[in-house]
Amino acid sequence: MFDFRDLDRPIIGAPMAGGPSTPELAAAVTNAGGLGFLAAGYRTPEDLAAQLSAVSALTGGPIGVNLFVPDAFQPDPALLDAYVASLRPETEALGVEVGQPRYDDDGWDAKLSLVLDARPAAVSFTFGCPDSQVLKRMADAGILPIVTVTTSAEAEFAVAAGARALAVQGPGAGGHRGTLDQRSVPTDDRLEDTLAAVRSVTAVPLAAGGGVSGPSDVVRLRGAGADAVQVGTALLLADEAGTNPLHRAVLAGGQFAGTSLTRAYTGRYARGLTNRFILEHSDAPAGYPHLHYATAPLRKAAVAQGNADVAHLWAGTGFASARPEPAAKIVEALA
Incomplete structure (x- = not known):
């Protein structure tokens, strides 16, 4: 079974759903000695199958696939309705309608089957910990099952369920936080402290990520107990990334000074560049994927119209170092 410790370079390309992660990016990271990831979240099973086929033609090295774990949580109807109503001035200004809030499982069963058929080196899980049967099926197929965690308690839970490795995510990470319970406010404990706490309760291989901007961060996290370091924001401007033109322009242009943690776009806490929409919609309730579907037309229109005040611009705290x-x-520079 694949092991982080066997990588030529201890760098993992974090899965970035919604476009940035491409077969070309995953293969490039792997071919450079790291571990590249495909992001299955938001993609149809057919899209994932095409990406798995494409990446196999670009590299013979190890590849990972990331899946969103379904969450049966149902948001408070009154809070959800009030938040949807608050979006209407935004959508009217962009010339679109508010999306219909709804639940789905992101094609969970079909994607599990695809992964088991394709047998990538690793599969990581975000937004929850799958049940032990799922993790065992992956391990029995020779696929390293990884669970994303943010605390030592989550780590113990995941390892007890059958995780063979962990992605330990710190507060500086861009995009969605991997907190298992979407109702919980994510911890802001330093990543090094969380790593130490996780290492004290398990011996499984650990990948650490969040706010990584340069080789000194890699050295620091390796010294704190990480077997590999996971980077996402650092790859957003990579030639092979599918990052949309607005997101690229904003990151390269330096027009935003910082990042914020917000539920405004999807109902799950995520870190992005601090824009007007985040500041004015701080009252968003927990409710993924319901809010994700409600804001989808708004986000799509904002990107298409080049409106950085409204678009979701995921980025970690090290965003200024992206090149x-x-x-x-x-x-190579990170390692």
Whole structure:
């Protein structure tokens, strides 16, 4: 079974759903000696199958696939209705309608079957911990099952369920936090402290990520107990990334000074560049994927219209260090 400790370079390309993660990016990270990931979240099973086929033609090295774990949580109807109503001035200004809030499982069963058929080196799970049967099926197929965690308590729970490795995510990470319970406010404990706490309760391989901006961060996290370091924001401007033009322009242009944690776009806490929409919609309730579907037309229109005040611009705290370069060069510099 694949092991982080066997990588030529201890760098993992974090899965970035919604476009940035592409077969080309995943293959480039792997071919540079790291572990590249495909992000299955938001994609149809057919899209994932095509990406798995594409990446296999670009590399013979290890590849990971990330899946969103379904969450049966149902948001408070009154809070959800009030939040949807608050979005209407935004959508009217963009010339679109508010999306219909709803639940789905992101094609969970079909994607599990695809992963088991394709047998990538690793599969990681975000937004929850799958049941022990799922993790065992992956391990029995020779696929390293990884669970994303943010605390030592989550780590103990995941390892007890059968996780063979953990992705330990710190507060500086861009995009969605991996907190298992979407109702909980994510911890802001330092990543090094969380790593130490996780290492004290398990011996499984650990990948650490969140706010990584340069090789000194890699050295620091490796010294704190990480077997590999996971980077996402550092790869957003990579030549092979599918990052949309607005997101690229904003990251390269330096027009935003910082990042914020918000539920405004999807109902799950996520870190992005601090814009007007985040500041004015701080009252968003927990409710993924319901809010994700409600804001989907708004987000799509904002990107298409180049409206950085409204678009979701996921980024970690190290965003200022992102550079437009080939992914191989980024991986080599980090390692």
